[in-house]
Amino acid sequence: MDSATMGDMVMAGFQKLGFIQFTGIEGVDYAPGRNVVRMAARPEHFNHNGDIHAALLFGLAETAAMGASISGIVDLLGDTFIVARDGRIEYLARAKGEAGPFSATAELSPETITQTRANIESRTEIELEVPVTIADVTGKPVARAAFTAVIRPRRK
Template identity: 25%
Template sequence: MKTMPWIEWLDLDTALGEDGSVRSILRRPKPEHINHNGHVNAPVIYGVAEVAGAGAAVVAAGAAATSAYIVIRSATIEYQRPAQEGITASGKVDPSVAADLQRTLQAGEGRDIDVAVSLTNEDGTSAGTCTFVVSIRPNRADRD
């Protein structure tokens, strides 16, 4: 997950929790990440959140993720305050949803899941929330 060009460009630190959570952290905002107000730009924050949300979906899919097609279908984001020195996004899929997802993929079917992501500033204050609808499907090449 750390070798993807998008994650490298953002310069994210990513961490996988033992509980199935995924955290993506922008600790070192680059000049191109900052907007005219001196805050981390909204699309960059979205990108940090997407890494955590999609990552949580991959973790939830388990071993089936290696041969699945995973894409963000839709997203909503609510910014509560500006991020100045960086941003942390944390996402996790409920274990019962993860278990159902794995059964569905093993049966050769796909499904959409909701992934909630929280955003926090460097000082731990809430900066916003995101909800991603992630589509997870068996890889078409595996079905041909």
């Protein structure tokens, strides 16, 4: 099975998750080293100021980051256990509902993917810091985030 087909299978499984269904997050661009996801605002997503709730922006960023962390290793997922260890976010501007949909972009370098693949193949744990930018529909950044993805060999 080629990596594009495996990526489609991963994305199909992703769409079944309850959090993804609640938020309405959808995949926009998924390729080795890159994951872009989007979320359109729904009434239940707003805070008391009429902006997207900060927790949803955090979740959008985490979704992009973790997707990017596996984007170059989809064919090796059976040998790995992946989890987010931590995350931080800086809110740069109001995420007004009418400025959506909001997109989160996470990218890793080809060198990082190569090193990650080598670590998986040698059964060595790796931690990746995955940067994310969240932007409104005009491309204006509303938040920047970073998450640490821990990738470990799956126990046999």
